[in-house]
Amino acid sequence: MKLFTPNTDFYDNIYDKGKYxxxxxxxxxxxxxxxxxxxxxxxxxSVIDIPWPIYLTLFLSTALLVxxxxxxxxxxxxxxxxxxxxxxxxxxxxxxVTTTHYVDFVWMISSxxxxxxxxxxxxxxxxxxxNVFGLAYFYLYSIETTITVLAEMSLFSKVAEFSEMVFSxxxxxxxxxxxxxxxxxxxxxNRTTNIENSILVKEIHHRVKNNLxxxxxxxxxQQNELKSDEAKQQFSEAINRIMVMSLIHQKLYxxxxxxxxxxxxxxxxxxxxxxxxxxxxxxxxxxxxxQLEKVGLKTIVPLGLIINELLxxxxxxxxxGKSDAEISISLKTLANDxxxxxxxxxGLWDKHTEEYSSFGLExxxxxxxxxxxxxxRNISANxxxxxxxxxxxxxxxx
Numbered sequence: 322m323k324l325f326t327p328n329t330d331f332y333d334n335i336y337d338k339g340k341y342x343x344x345x346x347x348x349x350x351x352x353x354x355x356x357x358x359x360x361x362x363x364x365x366x367s368v369i370d371i372p373w374p375i376y377l378t379l380f381l382s383t384a385l386l387v388x389x390x391x392x393x394x395x396x397x398x399x400x401x402x403x404x405x406x407x408x409x410x411x412x413x414x415x416x417x418v419t420t421t422h423y424v425d426f427v428w429m430i431s432s433x434x435x436x437x438x439x440x441x442x443x444x445x446x447x448x449x450x451x452n453v454f455g456l457a458y459f460y461l462y463s464i465e466t467t468i469t470v471l472a473e474m475s476l477f478s479k480v481a482e483f484s485e486m487v488f489s490x491x492x493x494x495x496x497x498x499x500x501x502x503x504x505x506x507x508x509x510x511n512r513t514t515n516i517e518n519s520i521l522v523k524e525i526h527h528r529v530k531n532n533l534x535x536x537x538x539x540x541x542x543q544q545n546e547l548k549s550d551e552a553k554q555q556f557s558e559a560i561n562r563i564m565v566m567s568l569i570h571q572k573l574y575x576x577x578x579x580x581x582x583x584x585x586x587x588x589x590x591x592x593x594x595x596x597x598x599x600x601x602x603x604x605x606x607x608x609x610x611x612q613l614e615k616v617g618l619k620t621i622v623p624l625g626l627i628i629n630e631l632l633x634x635x636x637x638x639x640x641x642g643k644s645d646a647e648i649s650i651s652l653k654t655l656a657n658d659x660x661x662x663x664x665x666x667x668g669l670w671d672k673h674t675e676e677y678s679s680f681g682l683e684x685x686x687x688x689x690x691x692x693x694x695x696x697x698r699n700i701s702a703n704x705x706x707x708x709x710x711x712x713x714x715x716x717x718x719x
Contacts, residue, residue: 325349331393336503340439343499344398345389347492351382354488358481365477374409381405399439403448406432411455415463422467424482427489429456434496438503533567554637558681561595561633565625568594569618581615581715584624588650591625592632599636604645607632611652613660617715623688624662624711630681630688631664631707639668639705647704658716659694662709669704 327345329338355378362371385398410425410432429452437445537560544556568591572582592607599605616624628650640646649665689696694711 327390337395339499339503340399341389341393341395343439343495344395345386346495347402348382348386348389348398350488350492351378352386354484355379355382357484361477361481361484377405377409396440399435403432403435403440403444406435407448407451407455410452411459414455414459418463418467420478420482424486424489427486427493431489431492431496434493434500438496438500527570530567530570533563533570537563537567557598558633561598561629562626564594565591565629566622569621569625581617582621584613584616584621584652585609585611587621587625588628591628592648592650595629595632596636601636601640601646603640603643605636605648606646607648607650609650612654613652613713616713619714620692620711623691627662627685627688627709628664630685634681635666635668635705639666641669643668655710658713660711660713662696662707662711664707664709665704666706667704669702 325346327342329341332338332341355375358375359371359379362375366372381401385401388397389395406428410428413420413425414422433445433448433452436448540556540560540563544553544560547553547556568587569582572587572590588609588611592609596605596607632648635648636646645667647667649663651663653661653663655661685696689709689711692711692714694709696707696709699706699708
């Protein structure tokens with residue numbers, strides 16, 4: 322073990338390692354500095370007359386080195402330094418009136434920084450308040466005496482005070498260095514954690530999408546075994562609904578954002594997939610317009626299922642006898658986190674097909690309720706239109 326770089330393997334956390342190292346190096350520095358001041362003082366004073374703060378500093382810093390070595394508890398060292406430095410500073414301000422006290426203000430800053438870095442934010446704030454009250458007392462009751470009594474300083478006093486000032490500035494500089502270092506480490510760790518979490522979430526979305534694709538494949542295999550056209554139709558509808566959710570997870574792991582989906586791209590892909598499964602032999606044109614750029618997960622699932630039901634019903638039941646199929650999907654932003662979905666097709670719906678698609682309409686009603694919305698349907702000779710007013714529930718949550 323080197324003198325200024327002790328072994329810190331007994332701590333797992335980099336912050337605990339750094340704080341232990343700080344406490345150890347401060348103790349070593351205080352021992353060295355107190356020995357220096359003792360050596361300097363012995364030139365002028367006898368051993369008995371050497372100022373007591375030097376003995377106190379030497380004794381405490383040595384004792385704390387032993388405690389750090391044996392018990393590995395750095396908080397004991399920080400609490401001791403904070404308490405002693407704060408007490409000595411205010412004793413010096415109000416008792417030792419023959420000094421300039423410049424160094425006392427630097428030590429005051431040191432004790433506050435030790436509180437913030439070595440213990441916690443609450444301790445630093447409490448120390449700040451204590452020192453503010455101590456300064457108030459000094460300016461109210463002691464500063465006039467200090468100014469009156471302060472005499473010309475001897476060379477010895479200048480050297481001693483200069484040495485203490487340099488040492489206290491060194492302590493403050495080292496504390497600030499550690500603060501910057503901890504801050505840099507925190508940012509690096511957060512960046513690394515965010516990257517790891519992003520990769521993990523993308524992997525989860527990728528696996529969910531693959532699992533849903535397996536479910537779709539199994540349903541299609543089972544569908545091929547069915548004899549009833551109605552059962553096959555129901556399987557197709559179930560497959561489409563699963564495909565809606567599979568496409569959501571696909572978009573999430575392909576995009577940089579893990580919580581939002583580019584809605585226009587999603588609707589283009591969804592409508593393309595659904596129309597590719599249609600048995601219609603006429604041209605199909607689907608136009609998508611959106612004022613919404615991205616939609617969160619709580620909104621996109623019911624919204625995607627609603628559009629799936631509308632597209633599926635239109636492609637199955639609305640274009641019999643038509644020479645072409647035209648579908649328009651538009652999303653418009655409204656006030657208060659609401660948006661409007663307008664769906665229009667140029668198909669013809671008769672009574673039979675309305676009854677046949679009753680489950681789809683019931684599902685649309687349920688999904689609309691999930692988005693705290695309302696909708697109305699209009700069937701005319703020119704086609705069918707749906708107009709929804711829906712809440713962007715992700716924005717409401719935020």
